[in-house]
Amino acid sequence: MDNIAGTKSSLTWATHISVVFLVVIWLVPTIGLFVSSFRERDQISASGWWEAPFPVELTARGRTASTAEQEGDLFVVTGNIYDDEEAASYFPDGGSDVVAFGTRGVNPTEFEAGTTADLGDGETLTVNADGTYRWETPEDPGDRGQRVYFAAESPPEFTLANYRQVLTADNMDRAFINTLTVTVPATIIPILVAAFAAYALAWMDFPGRGLLIALVVGLLVVPLQLALVPMLDLHNRIGIGQSFMGIWFAHTAFGMPLAVYLLRNYMVGLPRDIIESAKVDGATDFQLFVKIILPLSLPALAAFSIFQFLWTWNDLLVAKVFLPSDDASKVMTVKIADDLLGSRGGDWGILATAAFVSIAVPLIVFFSMQRFLVRGLLAGSVK
Template identity: 60%
Template sequence: MQDMAGRKPALIWAVNLAALLLVILWTVPTAGLFVSSFRDRDQISATGWWKSLTTTEQTGFVRSGTAEDQRAEGDVFVIEGNVLAPDQSLLGWGTRAREPAAYRPGETAELDGARLTVAEDGSYRLESDRPFEMRRGERIFVTTGSPPDFTLSNYARVLQAEGIGRAFMNTMTVTIPATIIPILIAAFAAYALAWMEFPGRALLTAAVVGLLVVPLQVALIPLLRLHNDIGIGKGYLGIWLAHTGFGLPLAIYLLRNYMAGLPREVIESARVDGATEFQIFRRIILPLSFPALASFAIFQFLWVWNDLLVATVFLGNTREQLVMTGVLRELMGSKGGEWEILATSAFISIAVPLVVFFAMQKYLVRGLLAGSVKGG
């Protein structure tokens, strides 16, 4: 017993560390996506999101003015300009690509018969004792620093120009009914299988369990042909029915196991008092089964929200019909280099599932565990 007691704290620490690691692995990429969605392309290309609150260093070059821009100051010919963009600070500068920060602001470099000085504010002065004859300006390499900058323009662009706003509404239109309808149907079916006596109840329960292992891919084409034959075609009604059919086996299984574990005395007392089956279902079973209903709602909502295959088959691929996953797929092909657009679109896509999960996650474990250990 002492050995077992001595191992228990070590096992607890191992479990806690494993859980913490999983939380970190899940949270860090989400946080990075959120931060990147507010950064512009230059910042994302220059530094990682973990450096978003620090000054961003960038190296590039600008060209000075040409011979046409020179002016005479006594016996000296001068070309002036500025190497900095707004909100940038000069960290160093140079005249060769291998040493882009060879000189500090305010220092002077000797060129071929000329002298170049770049001040801290980015203004440069190129002077020579002879007139300049160059048609192209001298290259001035600069290492600049940009302060942290966050913008909402990424969200405005993806919601309007890139079609994410329309796709968001399409996804909500698909997901909400496709979550509510199977819950309503499954709740009635689960109550009947758990508490009502009728011939073939055991066979129906076995059939529901068997349907859990049937992959939805084998039913896509036959179901689409059926929709076309009965006149539904491609549209919201068709995809609602498809998601309902694919989600019902799991919903009935979870809710039936949960309802079967509810106290029998409460049900029998209600029947003795003259309550009908519908009254028992509405006033007793549904309130007590809320954790199981919520746990399935999370699963169904997340599955439908992140679905691409069923939406492509039963809804279509036109711009007006695309859901969020469809638009993200197109953006990956057409905007593969614009990371700020992809990050913003991806975070919009996961924002609603995150809200739903955190709002209802306290019921998730209760519903799943109760449905797995109780049966009738």
């Protein structure tokens, strides 16, 4: 039945389902980052991004007033917890309904809102849903109120403050220019060098060619971290130390094995008849490379340029090692990691926002190069 015209085989359905599954796996975290980029840090910490449209229960703390009125043998303090500056700072848009309260940080939701909590020694505390409270104590509270922890429902809130903070950070425009300064040469240089090397390894006969190919394949498995210190030491000796030229050479060296490997494998699969016909007509190796090999290798060149651009643009480790630490030389990844996220990197709203800000240029490059890639794939298919 699978071979009947007009029906799809089980393999086709399995392929479609697998593709949809992989797309969903990649898309869900992206949506999560996008939603989180518009949320405040407290709401991100209190609930997942999928709960963003719903109210969030935030835990806050404050202190009651200290002015008491004596009623019989008790001193009574009344007021609203949101009148306290510390408690109000958790809810900049106004107070929310209190769900529960407590007097200990280890159990901030010990009592439900509206109930009277027995604090011992004759003290009681009542916190209502609207934030009003009544604290009764047998002793004069003096000038210090009762510490109150409480949980309140905060309505869903979306803000552009994260984007304003990232885009208006000091020297962020300079970091953007530095990133372009690093990325563009670090993408073009390895492509130019690797294209010549790949042609030589694919179509030119010379002693040791097989050994060079094996060496290139071996370099693919060398860890990047293993070469950082020796390469930096070499750069310092030749005088390019921590500089833009140094990081260009570093990215070129790290990207060269993969570039040569991919381009060589692609070029060796080109039709041999075309190459031999051009040689019979008297074409030199340079003419053959420029007029035949490069146009036919456009898909591979475009594919590697996309990967190299993305890798260089999103790089943090190499930039930290091969660029100066002064603010004028920082790229966007270093700027975000050092100045916006802090030493602990716990501000997830800023992190999600910075991810989308920094991904804008790679997306433009990807879709622009995709057009050339598809055109290169179709080149020569129609006569």
